[in-house]
């Protein structure tokens with residue numbers, strides 16, 4: 001099977017050698033580093049094959065059995081397969097698999113539930129949320145009156161008193177629950193209570209949590225929320241793209257909001273790539289991988305917590321319940337960008353991010369976000385995460401020490417021990 005995959009790349013090499021060289025360079029880069037970008041993962045070859053298939057040729061505006069194009073009978077089956085698998089995996093009444101991305105899914109959810117000019121309320125980006133939930137700079141944000149909420153200064157946890165107070169004051173039509181840099185579990189039921197009190201729709205933005213929820217390792221908002229928006233390429237680890245789950249009663253309004261409301265023709269090959277992803281996410285192997293992901297994050301967070309006095313790095317929100325954690329770098333005399341460059345030198349990729357009540361002066365920030373999803377997909381187990389934790393903590397305890405190259409060698413060894421696409425020869 002990998003051989004045929006290689007042959008297809010041979011054709012790319014023949015017709016466009018310079019692009020082929022760039023893909024080869026990117027594969028080498030991915031193989032050589034340890035990806036701790038919390039939103040990234042490594043898609044299975046089967047997903048890449050579906051994504052790169054002949055399905056890309058087909059136009060299919062509309063929905064199964066209600067298309068604006070002829071010849072969609074096979075595409076209908078593929079989209080229905082993806083829809084059925086999504087409903088089954090998450091226990092949802094309805095699924096729309098057309099959103100191009102998580103941001104498009106949020107834009108469509110807003111279009112479904114709010115009118116231009118309505119107040120909407122999302123989780124502030126600089127507190128751990130995502131701008132597509134409220135920010136006027138994003139595709140839908142400019143149509144609405146965006147408001148945002150944050151976390152409690154002392155605990156770093158979602159501040160439900162504040163969320164309720166803002167909701168009572170601005171009367172949002174839609175409240176989003178779910179973040180990008182929030183390491184703790186999200187009690188969706190608290191959001192439901194506030195939505196019921198103020199008469200708002202609840203959209204659970206599970207872009208990051210989808211894999212944990214699918215594996216049954218985080219409370220599911222599917223029955224509580226009016227809709228859930230998600231990405232398929234983060235913890236689900238598959239096709240790049242978005243998705244919306246909703247109550248069956250919202251099926252029509254959600255579908256109309258996606259197409260024609262906020263998108264054009266669907267990326268037909270991504271129906272297939274999403275369907276394969278969902279198929280793989282229903283397996284025991286997937287649950288086992290999510291378990292390694294979660295234990296890995298806890299192991300790393302524990303190592304950092306134990307070394308706090310030496311590194312002067314603090315865990316944002318005191319730790320993690322998820323696949324990611326964030327470090328406050330300010331007391332270590334580092335910006336998030338600087339801390340990230342230290343990791344980068346070791347071949348460890350992450351994100352520099354603004355953290356709640358960040359003490360750095362913008363555009364600097366004091367947050368380093370690290371996640372374990374891609375490493376778990378690569379095969380990391382507890383001992384490997386512990387080895388990596390030791391390397392990272394040592395790096396921050398002794399930044400100028402002669403150990404630097406030795407540390408770099410240890411991360412290289414981990415990268416070699418867990419090869420990416422070992423059968424893919426480019």
Ligand SMILES: *Cc1c(COP(=O)(O)O)cnc(C)c1O
Pocket residue numbers: 039100101102103104106129130132178179180205206207208231241242
């Ligand atoms: C990643 C993310 C998005 C956006 O997804 P894209 O596919 O990058 O557009 C939306 N909301 C949250 C909470 C996210 O983490």
